[in-house]
Amino acid sequence: MNRKRALIADTFCLTKRRRCAADSVTGDSQADGAADIRSSLKYLVTLFSRKLFNDSLPPVVLKHQLYSLHNDKTAVDKQVNELRENGELLMFQLGFDSEAFALVFAEDYRAKVLQGEAGRGTLGTVEKFLAKLIPSCSDLSFNKEKMLKEFLFTDSEITQLVKSGVLTVRDAGSWWLSIPNSGKFIKYFIKGRKAVLGMVKKSKYGEILKTELEGRRTTSQVKFQMKYHIHDIIGAELVECIQTTSGTLLRHVDGNVN
Amino acid sequence: MLSFLYARQSGLDDPVRLRRAESTRRVLSLKLNHNRDVDRIHGNGINTLDIEVIDGRYMLSGGSDGVIVIYDLENNSKKPQYTCKAICTVGRSSRHVHKFSVETVQWYPHDTGMFVSSSFDKTMKVWDTETLKPAEEFQFDGNVYCHHMSPVARRHSLVAGVFSDQTKPSACELVNVSLTGHRGEILSVRWSPRYDHILATASTDSRVRIWDVRRASGSLFTLDQHNGDKSKVSSEAVNTAHNGRVNGLCFTADGLHLLSTGTDDRMRLWNSGTGENTLVNYGKVVNESRKGLKFTVSRGCSPEFVFVPCGSSVAVYGLHSGELITMLRGHYNNVDCCEFHPDYQELYSGGKDCNILAWVPVLRQPGIEDDETNSKRGGTQAAINPAFEDAWSSDED
Numbered sequence: 175m176n177r178k179r180a181l182i183a184d185t186f187c188l189t190k191r192r193r194c195a196a197d198s199v200t201g202d203s204q205a206d207g208a209a210d211i212r213s214s215l216k217y218l219v220t221l222f223s224r225k226l227f228n229d230s231l232p233p234v235v236l237k238h239q240l241y242s243l244h245n246d247k248t249a250v251d252k253q254v255n256e257l258r259e260n261g262e263l264l265m266f267q268l269g270f271d272s273e274a275f276a277l278v279f280a281e282d283y284r285a286k287v288l289q290g291e292a293g294r295g296t297l298g299t300v301e302k303f304l305a306k307l308i309p310s311c312s313d314l315s316f317n318k319e320k321m322l323k324e325f326l327f328t329d330s331e332i333t334q335l336v337k338s339g340v341l342t343v344r345d346a347g348s349w350w351l352s353i354p355n356s357g358k359f360i361k362y363f364i365k366g367r368k369a370v371l372g373m374v375k376k377s378k379y380g381e382i383l384k385t386e387l388e389g390r391r392t393t394s395q396v397k398f399q400m401k402y403h404i405h406d407i408i409g410a411e412l413v414e415c416i417q418t419t420s421g422t423l424l425r426h427v428d429g430n431v432n
Numbered sequence: 433m434l435s436f437l438y439a440r441q442s443g444l445d446d447p448v449r450l451r452r453a454e455s456t457r458r459v460l461s462l463k464l465n466h467n468r469d470v471d472r473i474h475g476n477g478i479n480t481l482d483i484e485v486i487d488g489r490y491m492l493s494g495g496s497d498g499v500i501v502i503y504d505l506e507n508n509s510k511k512p513q514y515t516c517k518a519i520c521t522v523g524r525s526s527r528h529v530h531k532f533s534v535e536t537v538q539w540y541p542h543d544t545g546m547f548v549s550s551s552f553d554k555t556m557k558v559w560d561t562e563t564l565k566p567a568e569e570f571q572f573d574g575n576v577y578c579h580h581m582s583p584v585a586r587r588h589s590l591v592a593g594v595f596s597d598q599t600k601p602s603a604c605e606l607v608n609v610s611l612t613g614h615r616g617e618i619l620s621v622r623w624s625p626r627y628d629h630i631l632a633t634a635s636t637d638s639r640v641r642i643w644d645v646r647r648a649s650g651s652l653f654t655l656d657q658h659n660g661d662k663s664k665v666s667s668e669a670v671n672t673a674h675n676g677r678v679n680g681l682c683f684t685a686d687g688l689h690l691l692s693t694g695t696d697d698r699m700r701l702w703n704s705g706t707g708e709n710t711l712v713n714y715g716k717v718v719n720e721s722r723k724g725l726k727f728t729v730s731r732g733c734s735p736e737f738v739f740v741p742c743g744s745s746v747a748v749y750g751l752h753s754g755e756l757i758t759m760l761r762g763h764y765n766n767v768d769c770c771e772f773h774p775d776y777q778e779l780y781s782g783g784k785d786c787n788i789l790a791w792v793p794v795l796r797q798p799g800i801e802d803d804e805t806n807s808k809r810g811g812t813q814a815a816i817n818p819a820f821e822d823a824w825s826s827d828e829d
Contacts, residue, residue, distance in 0.1 A: 182449070182452060182453045182456055182734045182735075217589075245712035246754070246755060247714075247715055247754055247755075248711070248712050248713045248753065251711060252711075257476065265709075273675075411715060411716040
């Protein structure tokens with residue numbers, strides 16, 4: 175019997191896909207079928223404003239921004255982990271939220287870090303660290319024994335790495351992997367997120383069409399592109415996303431109301 | 433659907449597959465049915481519901497006023513409009529009623545002659561259903577948050593109860609066995625439906641522990657949300673199941689997986705044998721409950737569904753895929769508990785608005801030809817509600 179066994183779930187078409195004319199025109203509608211995370215990441219990278227940081231920072235994308243582009247969160251997580259294991263993607267724990275992870279392509283990271291280190295005394299140590307890190311390691315943090323035994327770094331070398339910004343102190347004897355000069359990024363990001371959420375909250379009825387929000391003039395608080403922030407607040411579920419006949423509506427989510 | 437029927441008829445498929453497909457179809461079409469009502473007896477919020485496993489006919493409910501009600505869910509009248517009547521009540525006038533809020537009620541797993549209720553008046557009572565008097569009463573030192581009896585136990589009849597002021601779950605029958613290990617109050621306890629000696633507890637110290645009652649020396653293991661990957665957390669948060677209080681636990685029907693919900697707005701699915709986080713991402717499952725949350729998993733469908741009370745609606749998620757199927761809206765206030773009826777694929781949910789709502793699968797409407805033959809025969813089913821029949825248009829058009 176060669177009959178292919180179909181899943182019962184497929185027969186019942188669990189997810190209804192309603193096509194929204196307004197969204198499909200702009201081209202970034204949700205991807206059906208096989209989710210291509212890499213192309214979504216590349217798209218999100220284009221939304222990142224490089225000039226803001228004088229080109230010293232590699233393009234950073236947040237993991238939950240991917241959730242706003244793809245339906246299946248578990249599949250997104252799985253693919254991101256695969257890319258990390260292959261050494262193409264690096265994941266960082268940002269300080270402000272235990273669930274917010276930043277993703278950077280490994281080549282970009284390496285290029286920017288070495289560019290930042292050029293001419294400084296710590297260049298050699300940083301290169302050695304990157305060489306150990308990028309092909310195989312997919313950790314978010316390192317503790318002392320690992321650094322000393324596995325990676326064979328000395329204490330003074332670890333201090334140099336912290337000084338150069340590649341490691342940040344977590345607590346005594348352990349360090350987070352980090353992006354150098356990312357403090358400014360986090361500051362602008364949090365301010366911008368708060369400002370965009372404020373825009374949604376202040377709209378009439380606490381809701382606004384996504385296309386209208388994209389077209390609004392941004393205040394000086396919002397340094398990134400509007401679309402970058404919109405993907406962030408949708409993916410982190412800080413606003414409720416409702417499909418209507420005029421497009422996607424973003425409604426402010428109050429903690430108690432459901 | 434026809435393909436499933438044909439496959440069953442010709443022997444290509446297992447009979448179970450057709451049953452599962454039909455159950456899944458029914459669960460996917462759950463809606464609030466205006467034909468099905470549950471008697472409104474409670475004057476205050478409803479904290480807990482339990483449907484007995486033998487017949488699936490009787491339902492127990494416990495409320496914040498200490499009242500316990502038993503309903504008959506079976507529809508013996510021939511009409512589609514049916515109210516589940518309350519058969520008997522342990523009301524405020526009864527001598528043995530609980531003084532404060534009843535937190536958990538559960539039928540005795542093997543027959544309906546007995547049920548156990550636990551409440552904030554620091555007692556757990558074992559009731560005789562016939563006389564509605566407590567046959568046995570256990571006193572505790574603190575408010576009892578939750579109790580559970582093993583649904584498969586044959587060799588023991590332990591009731592596991594957890595209460596505040598103590599950070600250990602007690603399994604009590606005649607012998608009081610204490611299991612130590614948690615550092616905060618325990619909000620929820622569940623026996624495994626697969627093994628009669630495995631118990632899971634969830635507590636405010638963000639940990640979920642799995643115990644073997646035969647050993648009683650320490651927990652078997654603690655569930656770790658990062659699967660041992662210490663790199664992802666700050667060092668205080670190592671080995672925790674959630675980033676906040678864990679307030680709900682539910683085993684799947686086969687006992688192989690365990691679900692836990694926490695106040696960090698997340699729900700996690702664990703492999704109950706190894707304690708591994710399966711990393712299914714359900715997204716933000718809003719959870720603000722200060723005490724235990726009672727949620728449930730469907731039985732007999734493929735794929736299984738999780739019904740979680742989220743604020744004033746019930747969210748339905750696919751168990752292994754993590755996607756939100758639908759939100760069942762209908763309650764006026766917070767929903768506290770929900771219970772799935774496996775034989776009819778119905779969901780009963782109770783909440784602070786003192787209502788128990790029944791979510792019934794919407795049946796396919798009969799086709800137009802059937803309507804005509806029915807009306808010719810003068811069939812018993814009225815296809816049109818008499819209120820909507822128009823009495824003013826004439827037939828001579």
